[in-house]
Amino acid sequence: DIVLTQSPATLSLSPGERATLSCRASQSVSRYLAWYQQKPGQAPGLLIFDASNRATGIPARFSGSGSGTDFTLTISSLEPEDFAIYYCQQRSNWPPTFGGGTKVEIK
Amino acid sequence: QVQLVESGGGVVQPGGSLRLSCAASGFTFSSDGMHWVRQAPGKGLEWVAFISYDGSSEYFTESVKGRFTISRDNSKNTLYLQMNSLRADDTAVYYCAKSNGSGWNFDYWGQGSLVTVSS
Numbered sequence: 001d002i003v004l005t006q007s008p009a010t011l012s013l014s015p016g017e018r019a020t021l022s023c024r025a026s027q028s029v030s031r032y033l034a035w036y037q038q039k040p041g042q043a044p045g046l047l048i049f050d051a052s053n054r055a056t057g058i059p060a061r062f063s064g065s066g067s068g069t070d071f072t073l074t075i076s077s078l079e080p081e082d083f084a085i086y087y088c089q090q091r092s093n094w095p096p097t098f099g100g101g102t103k104v105e106i107k
Numbered sequence: 108q109v110q111l112v113e114s115g116g117g118v119v120q121p122g123g124s125l126r127l128s129c130a131a132s133g134f135t136f137s138s139d140g141m142h143w144v145r146q147a148p149g150k151g152l153e154w155v156a157f158i159s160y161d162g163s164s165e166y167f168t169e170s171v172k173g174r175f176t177i178s179r180d181n182s183k184n185t186l187y188l189q190m191n192s193l194r195a196d197d198t199a200v201y202y203c204a205k206s207n208g209s210g211w212n213f214d215y216w217g218q219g220s221l222v223t224v225s226s
Binding site: 032034036042043044045046049050055056087089091094095096097098099100101 | 151152154168202209212213214215218219
């Protein structure tokens, strides 16, 4: 199975700051990487698919980049509602796998 | 709008069985593949199972093969997960999730149903 390693585990930032989250794959996943956001007590929601495509209704402050084994999710200016856990997920190889998550918390 | 509503969770003893249901609305259920994804308490996400739009294809994560079955009733817009021989490490919130166009991303999720396996 492809292992996805997310870093950092926790990111402490203030509203308005830029957030940069990393996801590294144990082997190439081409551009078949997605990002999800999960708020406490809620189900995850799709943010980005195929590395850089925003899902329906996702604000432009969320952007994804990368290919192969290294990917980045960037939140250009954190809003209060963006403090959450973010997971990456690959669909390049079966089975689909998730990273361990990065928690973005208020500093 | 797309809605997925799970039901059927609860507390079950090791070795027992449980069936989860997921009622879908707001989209053409019979046109989309569906997944189950689980999350153990305080842990990350784990994909569990997939069924194609017409039920002709099914896939399972290795740890549940032979114990879980996935099915769907397109006339009732409902997805199911039959879980047998449950173990303590099956304890988790189980989410049903709709496939996006690629089939292997998850663009809409239910609110989840908690399954606790404990004696």
